Amino acid sequence: MWLLTVFLPLMRVYLCGIKVLIYQLLNRSFTLPVLPKLSGRIAIVTGGARGMGLETARHLAGLGMHVVIAGNDETEGLAAVEKIHEEAKEGKAEFMFLDLASLKSVRQFVHRFKVRGLPLHTLVNNAGIMLVPEMETEDGFEFHFGLNYLGHFLLTNLLLDTLVRSGTRQRCARVVTMASATHYGGTLDLDNLHSRRSKVALVMFTKRLQDRMAARGLHVTANNVDPGMVDTALYDFLCGAAKMAKRPFTGLFFRVRALRRRLIAAIVFSDSSIINHLVWRTPSQGARVQSDVLKSLTPAEGASTAIYAAAAAELEGVGGRYLYNGEDRPSAGCTYDVDLQEALWRTSCALTGLQEA
Numbered sequence: 001m002w003l004l005t006v007f008l009p010l011m012r013v014y015l016c017g018i019k020v021l022i023y024q025l026l027n028r029s030f031t032l033p034v035l036p037k038l039s040g041r042i043a044i045v046t047g048g049a050r051g052m053g054l055e056t057a058r059h060l061a062g063l064g065m066h067v068v069i070a071g072n073d074e075t076e077g078l079a080a081v082e083k084i085h086e087e088a089k090e091g092k093a094e095f096m097f098l099d100l101a102s103l104k105s106v107r108q109f110v111h112r113f114k115v116r117g118l119p120l121h122t123l124v125n126n127a128g129i130m131l132v133p134e135m136e137t138e139d140g141f142e143f144h145f146g147l148n149y150l151g152h153f154l155l156t157n158l159l160l161d162t163l164v165r166s167g168t169r170q171r172c173a174r175v176v177t178m179a180s181a182t183h184y185g186g187t188l189d190l191d192n193l194h195s196r197r198s199k200v201a202l203v204m205f206t207k208r209l210q211d212r213m214a215a216r217g218l219h220v221t222a223n224n225v226d227p228g229m230v231d232t233a234l235y236d237f238l239c240g241a242a243k244m245a246k247r248p249f250t251g252l253f254f255r256v257r258a259l260r261r262r263l264i265a266a267i268v269f270s271d272s273s274i275i276n277h278l279v280w281r282t283p284s285q286g287a288r289v290q291s292d293v294l295k296s297l298t299p300a301e302g303a304s305t306a307i308y309a310a311a312a313a314e315l316e317g318v319g320g321r322y323l324y325n326g327e328d329r330p331s332a333g334c335t336y337d338v339d340l341q342e343a344l345w346r347t348s349c350a351l352t353g354l355q356e357a
């Protein structure tokens, strides 16, 4: 049982991680192009208080947006708002409580947002957890599936009418949903949705949403973003044996990646201090000693594709993409199965108590 529920999923995540690692070692990370000003437009970023969500919220506020940070830790959320207000000249941020592990909380959040009568131009479904111990959400769903997928499924659907009203032919409303390379290691079994299949479900949901919107001529686009492997607190959720395995793996990863850049920089800039920096004990130590030129994959770098999907002019009207490192990539084969997408949609409606549109 342990083999099936803990060891195999963990190995699948690690294999996906190794593939991403090799790609990231061999390729440059995506650099954001100049983005248009988005003054007066409104965005919701789930999990926007830390990690890539915070970087996304900061950047969108920097472009002039009014950003609602939707999260389940008020102290962290208010600190993020303060930080954004210190930096953003035009945009603004606010915190609203949302616990994606509770369908009731999702409904309450949407109600509180809607009574204000605000438009919604961008929804970034960013929040997520990974490899937390076996437990269930308030509604009895497997935690990853309930929080990562069903929480966002319900949130997006309940906000869809506002998104539809806010999108125009010239400027569509956008739904950006964080996926992950781990989705390549998963399949979708509709009879066993309470397993760790949240990211593959999010990819199928996004494709279905895009097709549904396009079929009805509505001005809402939906894209997935795969951020690559990013040094955030997401990995703090690893437990027990996973934590032991994680340390050397991510430690090696962030060290090797930074080392590669450092070597290149040493050649290019004749950096004579290189030897001093070769023996980092932890990824954060490594990150601390790096200059701007020599950074490893930071939350800001990791968030760049999500920011691009949320704001880039060249993605106007474009949907159904799986964006990785700023480029469109094929997602896992099973995610293109339209019958399965539709079946997942119907099942998700039933599980969340949503009336089918």
Ligand SMILES: NC(=O)c1ccc[n+]([C@@H]2O[C@H](COP(=O)([O-])OP(=O)(O)OC[C@H]3O[C@@H](n4cnc5c(N)ncnc54)[C@H](OP(=O)(O)O)[C@@H]3O)[C@@H](O)[C@H]2O)c1
Binding pocket: 046, 047, 048, 049, 050, 051, 052, 053, 070, 071, 072, 073, 076, 098, 099, 100, 101, 125, 126, 127, 128, 129, 130, 147, 178, 179, 180, 181, 226, 227, 228, 229, 230, 231, 232, 233, 234, 235, 299
């Ligand atoms: N880091 C990576 O290498 C990587 C790779 C692939 C995909 N991703 C995806 O990228 C997204 C962002 O992850 P990250 O790396 O930036 O991780 P992170 O720093 O751990 O951020 C996750 C965010 O999700 C929020 N969250 C967790 N439980 C929540 C709940 N019940 N209700 C509302 N919000 C909740 C957290 O808020 P609180 O602090 O309030 O709990 C936090 O702000 C996730 O969807 C993740 O799966 C990350």
